Amino acid sequence: MSETGRILLDFDGDRRNIHAYEQAGGYASLRSALGMEAADVVATVDTSGLRGRGGAGFPTGRKASFLPKGRTPAYLCVNADESEPGTFKDREIMLRNPHALIEGILIMSYAMSATSAFIYIRGEYRTEFEVLKRALEEAHSRGYVGRNVLGSGYDATIVLHRGAGAYICGEETALLTSLEGERGQPRSKPPFPAIAGLYAAPTLVNNVETLASVPFIVKMGGEAYAAVGTERSKGTRVFSLSGNVKRPGNYELPLTATLRDLIEGHGGGMPEGRTMKAIIPGGSSTPLLMPDQLDTGLDYESIAAAGSMAGSGAVVVIDDRTCMVQLALRVAEFYRHESCGKCTPCREGTKWGTDVVRRIEDGSARQGEVDLLLNVCDRILGKNLCPLGDAFAMPIASYVTHFREEFQRHIDEGGCPFVEQSPIASLYHDVSGVPA
Amino acid sequence: MDPATAETLAGAVETRPQMPAPLPPDERSAPLRDRILAAVALYPEPRSALIPALRLAQEEYGWLSTEAFEQVADATGFTPALCKSVASFYDMYRLHPAGAHEICVCTNISCALVGAGETLREFSRELGIEPGSTTADGRFTLRTVECYGGCGWGPVVSVDERYHEPFGPDRVRPLLDELRGQPG
Ligand SMILES: Cc1cc2nc3c(=O)[nH]c(=O)nc-3n(C[C@H](O)[C@H](O)[C@H](O)COP(=O)(O)O)c2cc1C
Ligand code: SF4
Ligand code: FES
Numbered sequence: 001m002s003e004t005g006r007i008l009l010d011f012d013g014d015r016r017n018i019h020a021y022e023q024a025g026g027y028a029s030l031r032s033a034l035g036m037e038a039a040d041v042v043a044t045v046d047t048s049g050l051r052g053r054g055g056a057g058f059p060t061g062r063k064a065s066f067l068p069k070g071r072t073p074a075y076l077c078v079n080a081d082e083s084e085p086g087t088f089k090d091r092e093i094m095l096r097n098p099h100a101l102i103e104g105i106l107i108m109s110y111a112m113s114a115t116s117a118f119i120y121i122r123g124e125y126r127t128e129f130e131v132l133k134r135a136l137e138e139a140h141s142r143g144y145v146g147r148n149v150l151g152s153g154y155d156a157t158i159v160l161h162r163g164a165g166a167y168i169c170g171e172e173t174a175l176l177t178s179l180e181g182e183r184g185q186p187r188s189k190p191p192f193p194a195i196a197g198l199y200a201a202p203t204l205v206n207n208v209e210t211l212a213s214v215p216f217i218v219k220m221g222g223e224a225y226a227a228v229g230t231e232r233s234k235g236t237r238v239f240s241l242s243g244n245v246k247r248p249g250n251y252e253l254p255l256t257a258t259l260r261d262l263i264e265g266h267g268g269g270m271p272e273g274r275t276m277k278a279i280i281p282g283g284s285s286t287p288l289l290m291p292d293q294l295d296t297g298l299d300y301e302s303i304a305a306a307g308s309m310a311g312s313g314a315v316v317v318i319d320d321r322t323c324m325v326q327l328a329l330r331v332a333e334f335y336r337h338e339s340c341g342k343c344t345p346c347r348e349g350t351k352w353g354t355d356v357v358r359r360i361e362d363g364s365a366r367q368g369e370v371d372l373l374l375n376v377c378d379r380i381l382g383k384n385l386c387p388l389g390d391a392f393a394m395p396i397a398s399y400v401t402h403f404r405e406e407f408q409r410h411i412d413e414g415g416c417p418f419v420e421q422s423p424i425a426s427l428y429h430d431v432s433g434v435p436a
Numbered sequence: 437m438d439p440a441t442a443e444t445l446a447g448a449v450e451t452r453p454q455m456p457a458p459l460p461p462d463e464r465s466a467p468l469r470d471r472i473l474a475a476v477a478l479y480p481e482p483r484s485a486l487i488p489a490l491r492l493a494q495e496e497y498g499w500l501s502t503e504a505f506e507q508v509a510d511a512t513g514f515t516p517a518l519c520k521s522v523a524s525f526y527d528m529y530r531l532h533p534a535g536a537h538e539i540c541v542c543t544n545i546s547c548a549l550v551g552a553g554e555t556l557r558e559f560s561r562e563l564g565i566e567p568g569s570t571t572a573d574g575r576f577t578l579r580t581v582e583c584y585g586g587c588g589w590g591p592v593v594s595v596d597e598r599y600h601e602p603f604g605p606d607r608v609r610p611l612l613d614e615l616r617g618q619p620g
Contacts, residue, residue: 005553012579016456019579073480081583083582083583085544085545085583085587087583087585088589091585092453116480123491123528124528124584124597126458126598127598130456161487161488162487162488163490164487164529166525179484180483181484182486183521183525184524184525199481202502232474238585243546243549243585246443246444248447248546248589249447249448249450255582271441273439274442280545284544312544316545316549317441327545327549330548331545333490334583337582339526423549423551424548424553425440427548427553427556431553
């Protein structure tokens, strides 16, 4: 690792061109991996301590080891559906370092003896799809993809598959259902995809950033990668920083960094004249952290200990102008829109909950509806097939707990007291103060 | 624009990676049916080609008309009703005809925090339509969308599936002038 502390995106500009990638040592890890026993490649990933960067943070090597040995066919599915609000890092990885992803897919495919790999990329990512398409063609022409990869006898097939706009398809079992040509509804687990995934065959689902890290792990060795980070959160992570900061963007940091390093150090802190009101630390499905928790580490354990979740690594900064009820409403509306409708608590609860937040925001709620909202959240929590129901209930409940007086004020005053200042207000109100 | 928001948008311009030039559109010389069959051939099981097939049909007809569903059903072997039920689950399929240019404004949280609402209102005002509708001359459809994966470079606007970031209200007029100047 260089002194920048970055691994995956340790360069300026991009390495879309395969020669640029090869010149920087690219595809050498594939060569080494093909010379290793498949099980040793999995062991290297396991030693590195790499944990899934898609949201759940499950150890990558361990997940790969769950696949039954020698069963064919077996598939690798790459989760490039990136749609958790606040998250835009996989897109930057695909745009700037697409060959690292392809090399990671090839190494993992070899390690698990995959029949083929599928990249499920969200349909809206058209330019990113084109970048990957071109990169795959280049990799094919250089003998990294296709029959008998680099003379190893291993055949690698990678299919680029575009989604069609549905957040839920990022959930791994919904992704598989969607890839099978159906409405993207999650399936119950068990059986886990490792046992019965795509077409009921053993399947590994991994996030873009997870797989793109693999070539670097093979190159550095598992121990060297594990030397970066904390006791249980290893390596670096690409954090997506957005909202009210001076320099929003993606920043790759070792997992020893803190929220303060990210927001103040890299993001330049709050814009002139603003103060921080709250932080969303891991994408819109995660509970809020408060400004006095800025020294919280960005590793999985520290964020959990602070009362939230590391999620997808998407940090959203909220400034003092913001109406928290409006923010809650946007979050609620989103999960309501994306609920696939399979489970009653999620399907009904996201609708009911959203209606209550909307009433509070527009001033038509009755006394007691703040508690009603908490009650609805409680009735959704933990009662569904997939985590989407919780992705509604947990953040909404945290908005209420941290800013209860703001919710109550909307009811007492019969409307939003912050219409003239909240940046979100113009989505819901005809804001007079906004210059045309 | 609020000066604090302007500062954030200026920061976004610096951190956003350079986007490559778009690839030329796919050759459409082969008939739709053949293009669907080529998609089917990519997968171990043909049903996986349904979502790509619907996209191909939409590109051909501009939206998923009854005829488009018939074509997809014919080529894939599924019934039109099944094709429709799948299509209706996903946001990117058009079940109604749309304008010649589709403008989508992300209104999810990160974009909303940096003024997506103002951008949206400006589009509404300039086009004289509400979000979710098409101008009377059939040239523009305006839609709001959920997170597009450009949160740090918001407000994110896509025009005919290409992202424009960050897109403050001041960019609305020049964009529309440019699109209006184009043939079609
Ligand atoms: C509602 C929901 C949406 C999800 N969206 C994504 C996503 O867009 N991208 C992603 O990589 N993982 C997403 N996940 C997590 C996946 O289910 C899965 O854990 C992940 O792809 C596994 O890869 P990893 O171990 O490499 O992280 C989502 C999970 C849920 C419950
Ligand atoms: S929790 Fe919601 S999104 Fe998940 S399966 Fe149930 S209804 Fe669908
Ligand atoms: S919130 Fe608009 S792109 Fe993510």
